[in-house]
Amino acid sequence: MFKNKLFIISLVFIFALIVTGYFYKAKQSAKKNISIQEIIPELGDIRLTVTTTGVVEPQNRLEIKPSISGRIEEILVKEGTEVKKGDILAWMSSTERAALVDAATSQGEQARQYWEDVYKKTPIISPISGEVIVRSFEPGQTITTSEPLLVLSDRLIVSAQFDETDIGRVKVGQKANITLDAYPNNKIKGMVGHIAYESQLANNVTIYDVDIVPQEVPEFFRSGMSANVEVIEKALSDVILVPVSAVQDDDGKRYVTVKKKQGKGSEKRQIEVGLTDTNNAEVISGLSTSDIVLVSDQKYFPVKKREAGKNPFMPERKR
Numbered sequence: 001m002f003k004n005k006l007f008i009i010s011l012v013f014i015f016a017l018i019v020t021g022y023f024y025k026a027k028q029s030a031k032k033n034i035s036i037q038e039i040i041p042e043l044g045d046i047r048l049t050v051t052t053t054g055v056v057e058p059q060n061r062l063e064i065k066p067s068i069s070g071r072i073e074e075i076l077v078k079e080g081t082e083v084k085k086g087d088i089l090a091w092m093s094s095t096e097r098a099a100l101v102d103a104a105t106s107q108g109e110q111a112r113q114y115w116e117d118v119y120k121k122t123p124i125i126s127p128i129s130g131e132v133i134v135r136s137f138e139p140g141q142t143i144t145t146s147e148p149l150l151v152l153s154d155r156l157i158v159s160a161q162f163d164e165t166d167i168g169r170v171k172v173g174q175k176a177n178i179t180l181d182a183y184p185n186n187k188i189k190g191m192v193g194h195i196a197y198e199s200q201l202a203n204n205v206t207i208y209d210v211d212i213v214p215q216e217v218p219e220f221f222r223s224g225m226s227a228n229v230e231v232i233e234k235a236l237s238d239v240i241l242v243p244v245s246a247v248q249d250d251d252g253k254r255y256v257t258v259k260k261k262q263g264k265g266s267e268k269r270q271i272e273v274g275l276t277d278t279n280n281a282e283v284i285s286g287l288s289t290s291d292i293v294l295v296s297d298q299k300y301f302p303v304k305k306r307e308a309g310k311n312p313f314m315p316e317r318k319r
Contacts, residue, residue, distance in 0.1 A: 035296075036294050036295070036296060037294070037295045037296075038259065038292050038293070038294060039242065039243060039246065039292070039293045039294075039295055040289065040291070040292060040293070041240045041241065041242050041283060041287050041288070041289050041291060041293060042240070042241055042289065043238050043239065043240060043241070043289065044238075044239065044241045044280070045235065045236065045237045045238070045239075046235070046236050046239060046241060046275050046277055046280055046282050047232055047233075047234060047235035047236070047275070047277070048169075048232075048233040048234045048235075048275055048277065049230045049231060049232055049233060050162070050166050050169050050170060050230075050231045050233055051228065051229065051230050051231075052160050052161060052162050052163075052166070052228075052229050052231075053160065053161065053226065053227065053228055053229065054158040054159050054160030054161065054212065054226075054227045054228075054229050055158070055159055055224065055225070055226060055227065056156055056157070056158055056159075056180070056221055056222060056223055056224060056225040056227055057156070057157060057158070057159045057223060057224075058133065058153030058154070058155070058156060058157075058223060059153070059154055059155050059156070059157045059211065059213070060128070060130075060153065060154045060155075061133075061151060061152075061153055062127065062128060062130070062151065062152045062153070062154075063148035063150075063151050064089065064124060064126070064127075064148060064149050064150040064151065064152060065145055065146065065147065065148050065149065066092055066122075066124060066143055066144075066145055066149055067122070067145065068092065068094045068095075068122055068145065069094070069095055069142070069143065069144045069145055070092050070093050070094040070095045070097065070098055070122075070142065070143070071092065071093045071095075071098040071140065071141070071142050071143075072090060072091075072092055072137055072138070072139050072140065072141050072142075072143060072149070073090075073091045073092060073093050073121055073139060074090060074091040074139055075089070075090040075135065075137070075138070075139055075149075075150075076088060076089060076090060076091075077089050077090075077132050077135070077150070078132065078135055079132055079133060079134065079135050080131065080132065080133075081131070081132045082130075082131055083126045083129065083130065083131070083132060083152065084126065084129045085126060085127065085128055085129045086125060086126065087125070087126045088123045088124065088125055088126075089124045089125065089126050089132075089149075089150055090123075090124040090149060090150070091121040091122070091123055091124070092121060092122045092123075092124060092143075093121055093122070094122065095142075096119075097115075097119045097121070100115050100119060101115055101116060101119070124149060124150075126152065128152060128154055129154065130152045130153050130154040130155070131152065131153050131154075131155075131156075132150055132151070132152060133151050133152065133153045133223055134148070134150065134151035135150055136148055136149060136150070136151075137149055153223070155213075155217055156214075156217050156221045156222075156223060157193065157211050157212060157213050157214065158178055158190070158211075158212040158214070158227045158229060159209055159210075159211060159212075160209070160210045160211075160212050160227075160229040161200075161202070161207045161208070161209060161210075162207060162208050162210055163205060163206070163207055164199065164205075164206040164207070164208065167195070167208045167210075169231075169233050170192060170195060170210060170231055170233075171192065171195075172192050172193065172194065172195060173191060173192060174191065174192045174231050174232060174233065175189070175190075175191055175231075175232045175235075176189075176190045176191055176192060176212050176229055176230060176231045176232065177189060177190070177229070177230040177232070178190050178212060178214060178227055178228070178229055178230075179227065179228045179230075180220075180221075180225050180226070180227050180228075181225070181226040181227070181228070182220070182222075182225055182226075183220055186218070186220075188214050188215075188216075188218060189214070189215045190212045190213055190214040190215055191212070191213055191215070192210060192211070192212060192213075192231060193211040193212065193213035194210070194211040195208060195210050195211075196208050196209040196210065210231075212229050212231075234275060236274070236275060236282060239274070239275075239282045239283075240282065240283040240287055240288070240289065241280040241281065241282060241283070242256060242280065242281055242283055242287065242293055243279065243280060243281070243295060244276060244277075244278070244279060244280060244281050245295055245296075246281075246293050246294075246295045247271070247273060247281050248268075253270055254270065254271050254272070254273045255268045255269060255270055255271065256268070256269055256271055256286075256287065256293050257269075257293065257294040257295075258287075258291050258292065258293055258294070259291075259292040259293075259294055266294055269286055269287070269291075270286055271283050271284075271285065271286030271287055272284040272285045272286055
């Protein structure tokens with residue numbers, strides 16, 4: 001009986017030693033994986049941005065519908081043509097004129113010319129200055145007053161959708177960057193031109209439409225293209241920056257660990273932080289570019305998969 005109790009106590013003791021040794025080794029290994037980096041604060045630029053997606057659309061889309069039904073005799077423009085207000089876009093014949101001219105054509109050239117001079121064609125005139133983005137018909141086709149012959153756009157913009165949680169950070173006049181999915185390497189500068197006063201509900205999310213107006217509309221802009229929009233909420237230049245990981249919070253105050261200039265060791269120094277993005281933080285006061293900031297860097301080592309029977313708490317079965 002005494003020998004059994006002694007055997008059990010020995011097993012428990014050995015197991016406790018194994019567990020203690022394992023955790024001690026893991027702790028020491030973790031300490032070895034932590035390195036201290038010395039970083040000098042630098043002057044740089046920082047900005048806060050609001051990102052979303054959008055679609056290229058005409059700012060003002062105007063469908064040109066004829067005032068009469070009849071046959072299209074001639075179209076003077078094509079897609080992409082720049083037109084001015086008052087330009088003639090096409091010529092049409094009313095249904096009656098088309099019938100008279102066709103009948104006169106069968107009687108000879110002189111009769112056709114007579115009726116064409118007496119019964120003039122009807123011009124289709126552009127009511128605005130802009131660009132032709134759609135041409136729906138061709139000469140010889142018939143058209144009614146309810147069908148658009150052409151579609152004009154005064155200029156192309158990006159219609160972006162902002163969530164209600166972000167719309168408070170967007171203001172008219174803010175600068176913006178536009179990137180098209182079709183041309184990811186081309187960054188187009190723009191600005192916030194208009195914010196919708198009425199919201200919309202999309203997938204149970206309240207959104208607001210915002211017009212992003214490019215400074216210059218590139219030639220490759222096409223209506224319907226998908227775009228990524230970055231609105232610059234606030235931007236600063238030539239400010240002192242440190243990594244976000246170097247800033248420590250303590251009771252609502254911000255600190256960094258600074259290397260002592262005289263002698264060895266380090267000290268905590270309180271700083272005032274301004275703008276912060278995902279990587280850097282602006283230091284308003286408390287640091288200079290002559291200081292050395294210490295940052296702890298935890299190295300990452302992927303956990304290796306253990307084979308069956310390799311659990312340190314379980315004895316390995318012999319084969």
